[in-house]
Amino acid sequence: MTRQRSTQTMKPATAAKKLGVLLDATPADFRDGVVSRDELDALQADPPQWLRTLRAEGPHPRPVVADRLGVSISGLARAGITDPLTTEQIAAIKAEEPEWLARERATRAETQRAEARLRSVRGPESSA
Structure with a gap:
């Protein structure tokens, strides 16, 4: 059965x-x-x-906007971007290259480097 x-x-x-x-x-x-x-x-x-x-x-949700800009969702919030954005609006921000974008990209890159260091220290069995 x-x-x-x-x-x-x-x-x-x-x-x-x-x-x-x-x-x-x-x-x-x-x-x-x-x-x-x-x-x-x-x-x-x-x-x-x-x-x-x-x-x-678009309009794109915040996770997609953050990813396309190369920043975190928290970085978007710190920059005051809380609404969904279109692809055109994202391209305009990239073209403008505001100071907050460079700062948030650097923050995200440093966070990713720190996470990679932790993964290498902990070993592959701890990444879940």
């Missing part, structure tokens, strides 16, 4: 986070339903046009 496997579902906010897009910018049918693990896998494997457009143009 085989048990029927239940379908794993997630809230739209969780799916949007996994897809790296802003929930409020997704289509209504995505926001109003639930997303199964299979549907999420399909969206990642073959993204529809709306998802490709959101990933390319």
Whole structure:
């Protein structure tokens, strides 16, 4: 006797986070339903046009903005950037090269170097 496997579902906010897009910018049918693990896998494997457009143009959630600028999410907050940004706005910040951006990039780089040193001291078995 085989048990029927239940379908794993997630809230739209969780799916949007996994897809790296802003929930409020997704289509209504995505926001109003639930997303199964299979549907999420399909969206990642073959993204529809709306998802490709959101990933390319935004608006982007803070983790994506921070990553594209090369800073931490905390660094964005220290700079007063709390709203989602479009790809165009991110490019404008990069082109402007404000002082806070250089400072936050340096902070992030130093943090990553310190984390790498700790990993090398602790060894591979402690990184989980």
